[in-house]
Amino acid sequence: MIVSTFDYARLFGPGLPPPAARWNGRVKFDFTGGNNDPERVPLEGLIAATESVLRREGRRLAIYGVDNGPQGYRPLRDFLAGKLAADAGISCTADDILLTSGSNHGLDLVNATFLARGDTVITEEDCYQSALNRFNRIGIDVVGIPLDAYGMRMDGLANALKDLKRRGVAPKYIYTIPTVQNPTATVLPPERREEMLRLAHAHGVLIFEDDCYADLTWSGRRPPAIYAMSRRGGVVHVGSFSKSIAPALRVGYVVAPWEVMSRMLALKTDAGSGALEQMVLAEYCIRNFAKHVPDLRHGLRAKLDTLIEALREHFGDMVEFDVPQGGIFLWVKLPDAVDTMKLYESALAKGVAINPGQQWSVNKAHSRSRLRLCFASVSHEEIHEGIAALAEVCRRDFGVSKDSAP
Numbered sequence: 001m002i003v004s005t006f007d008y009a010r011l012f013g014p015g016l017p018p019p020a021a022r023w024n025g026r027v028k029f030d031f032t033g034g035n036n037d038p039e040r041v042p043l044e045g046l047i048a049a050t051e052s053v054l055r056r057e058g059r060r061l062a063i064y065g066v067d068n069g070p071q072g073y074r075p076l077r078d079f080l081a082g083k084l085a086a087d088a089g090i091s092c093t094a095d096d097i098l099l100t101s102g103s104n105h106g107l108d109l110v111n112a113t114f115l116a117r118g119d120t121v122i123t124e125e126d127c128y129q130s131a132l133n134r135f136n137r138i139g140i141d142v143v144g145i146p147l148d149a150y151g152m153r154m155d156g157l158a159n160a161l162k163d164l165k166r167r168g169v170a171p172k173y174i175y176t177i178p179t180v181q182n183p184t185a186t187v188l189p190p191e192r193r194e195e196m197l198r199l200a201h202a203h204g205v206l207i208f209e210d211d212c213y214a215d216l217t218w219s220g221r222r223p224p225a226i227y228a229m230s231r232r233g234g235v236v237h238v239g240s241f242s243k244s245i246a247p248a249l250r251v252g253y254v255v256a257p258w259e260v261m262s263r264m265l266a267l268k269t270d271a272g273s274g275a276l277e278q279m280v281l282a283e284y285c286i287r288n289f290a291k292h293v294p295d296l297r298h299g300l301r302a303k304l305d306t307l308i309e310a311l312r313e314h315f316g317d318m319v320e321f322d323v324p325q326g327g328i329f330l331w332v333k334l335p336d337a338v339d340t341m342k343l344y345e346s347a348l349a350k351g352v353a354i355n356p357g358q359q360w361s362v363n364k365a366h367s368r369s370r371l372r373l374c375f376a377s378v379s380h381e382e383i384h385e386g387i388a389a390l391a392e393v394c395r396r397d398f399g400v401s402k403d404s405a406p
């Protein structure tokens with residue numbers, strides 16, 4: 001290895017985020033991240049799809065954007081237009097869809113299109129960490145709205161909008177994950193979606209709808225997307241194949257009218273997102289998506305049941321949670337004595353990784369003793385063993401065990 005004596009630091013640009021930590025591999029019991037179930041990656045189907053699409057159209061890879069322009073591989077956009085109409089009630093065409101490198105790329109493009117330092121965004125109080133990090137990085141004031149068992153509370157939203165107006169602040173958008181929210185896994189009912197649209201319209205605020213878990217409701221049914229319910233526009237919608245197929249494929253999408261699309265395209269300077277994934281997904285999904293997703297949901301639901309069983313066995317009544325309506329996460333409340341930022345450190349030393357609540361919330365007091373557990377990528381055995389190990393750390397460091405007095 002070359003030992004560098006060059007001083008890079010004096011040349012770094014201003015305002016860089018803190019350096020990333022080096023990746024040291026996954027721990028034994030990893031309940032973090034938005035990973036999927038390795039057993040449910042539709043491997044044979046993806047192998048067959050890769051072979052058939054490459055044999056038929058592989059030479060198109062010689063052309064940027066596989067000769068389908070900057071919005072991405074057309075057959076995948078056509079598939080999405082059909083799927084979004086059938087599942088989410090969204091009426092759009094391939095021209096309204098931009099394929100991105102994961103929906104995180106979509107978040108970046110939408111943020112870059114609308115936000116500037118000092119702007120205000122409204123979100124669910126407990127919220128996707130990467131979205132919060134993005135807002136912090138740009139210098140956005142984030143206003144968190146409390147959730148209940150049905151997602152964002154509309155009285156909270158109405159009060160926040162009124163309060164901001166009184167202070168002369170015009171928020172840019174309401175960033176919401178209405179269908180299987182991250183981390184609470186709540187599903188916002190249609191009446192609240194209507195009310196959100198009414199309030200957003202009355203205050204001239206855009207709604208930024210992140211629907212990346214929407215395929216994973218246990219019932220297989222979901223309310224119409226907010227994008228679909230709006231009769232006046234004013235909604236931008238993002239989705240992903242990460243949660244329904246596999247996150248390492250890096251394919252997400254943004255649905256937006258041309259007025260917004262044309263601005264995002266001007267900002268998307270990567271000469272197109274990876275086309276091979278888009279081609280394979282189109283080939284696979286056109287024939288198999290409708291069969292694959294119920295199978296995935298079934299497997300995830302079984303893992304959630306195992307997690308709940310393990311929590312009851314090792315924590316008794318010391319844990320509180322609402323049973324998710326779908327998805328890959330359980331949002332758990334431990335007794336107030338537990339600071340989950342500290343628990344995170346000591347559990348990690350025992351080979352158990354959790355997501356501490358404070359990283360997933362704008363309300364640090366409310367989330368202090370909460371944590372998020374991803375149950376998708378761990379096996380049933382790992383769930384039992386990992387939760388037993390976590391319970392042991394809680395007992396040792398915080399005196400919290402299933403036998404302790406409430």
Ligand SMILES: Cc1ncc(COP(=O)(O)O)c(C=O)c1O
Nearest residue numbers: 034102103104128182240242252
């Ligand atoms: C709410 C939400 N939005 C967006 C993403 C980004 O997903 P991807 O970039 O893999 O599509 C995630 C990933 O966990 C998420 O939870």
